[in-house]
Amino acid sequence: MATLEIIGAPQSNFVRTTRIACMEKGVPYTLTPARPHTPEVDAVHPLGKIPGMRHGEVTLCETSAICAYVDRAFDGPPLIPRDALGAARTEQWISLHNTAIDPLVVRQYLAAYFFSGLPDGAPDRAKIDAVLPKMRETFAWLNRELGTRGYLAGDSWTVADAFLLPTMHYMRLLPESGEMVKASPNVAAWFDRVAARPSAKETEPPPMPGRGG
Template sequence: MGETRPQLHGAEYSVYLRIARLALVEKEVAYDLVPVDIFAEKIPGTHLERHPFGKIPTFAHGDFHLYETSAITRYIDEAFEGPPLQPAEIQSRARMNQIISIADSYVYPQLVWGLYVECIEKPKRGEVPDEGRVQKARGVALISFAVLAGLLSEQRWMCGDRPTLADLHLAPMIHYALQVPEVRAMVANHRNLGDWWQRVLALDSFRETQPSP
């Protein structure tokens, strides 16, 4: 099965597609990227067969099909040779999974949709940001960065010589969030977060998977 070239379906702009791409690049797995725009007027029926909820990414490895990014990245790590993307020690691995859950539950909906989309994307389209949503997202962002800074001080394995799935999961979300000036100011209050981000920027995989403008 390892010799089968996997396929990844989705759009370059997607945070979650990029997470899966980062995992593939870190494992040095050659793959085919199949474009799917879920914001098109009509989602192709073939995509709904791959993902009944109409989201991205989806993944295929031979006859094996998978959706949900955390499942995809864990499969990539375990199905292919290359440097491991999950800590071997059980408590560190549990902490990694906790950080991924924090990213999915709080960072993505609030920092990406609540701040980046509201403060950056909507004005570009001539739309007025939802101030209530921005205010809520701002509060969650402050808590999120404080929590992540604390975890970073404890987890020396995060974005060390070998990035983990936690690093790869957070990085595309933070990439969008940092385009909001007040988010950059929040990160500046936590030196270890800034140091972590510089290590992320130095990853070849992060540069290789940069979305097109």
């Protein structure tokens, strides 16, 4: 059978999610590093976003769809629970990550640090300061949720955890969000638990420019 290929930059939180999914499922894969809006990516994603996936004749885009395919097309431990409620809770948390967490903390906050668009490439302080109140609220509700169970969707790991882990990895490294993680003990404990898994260790992204880690 053809080897599964993940297409995208290893720094991307969403690319990392699909790599974690492959590892947790026990599916060998190759990573083809590619930036958004390059020909390799445009060939599999109509909006040129990463990750993309190829498996023989199959091409897919969108992280959630790729993870669902990996889960259903191969033998191995389920990434999404097979019972109705467990599957729905997993989907619920993927959706919360993709619609409420990632757009705020990655697309706005992290982007204001590294892709500010300012002429000198410096962080956009005004944009960073503007998102901090909403981020504090987000960490507060996430911390409350994670105080009731060990993992996002219940008492065991699901692929929903593979969505939040790469995002939270970056949050630990930036100053204000790093403080928010430290002030959110349930989030911090969840992070340590999930980051200790081989799937997380083996997919750690390259260090951020000028920030180590």
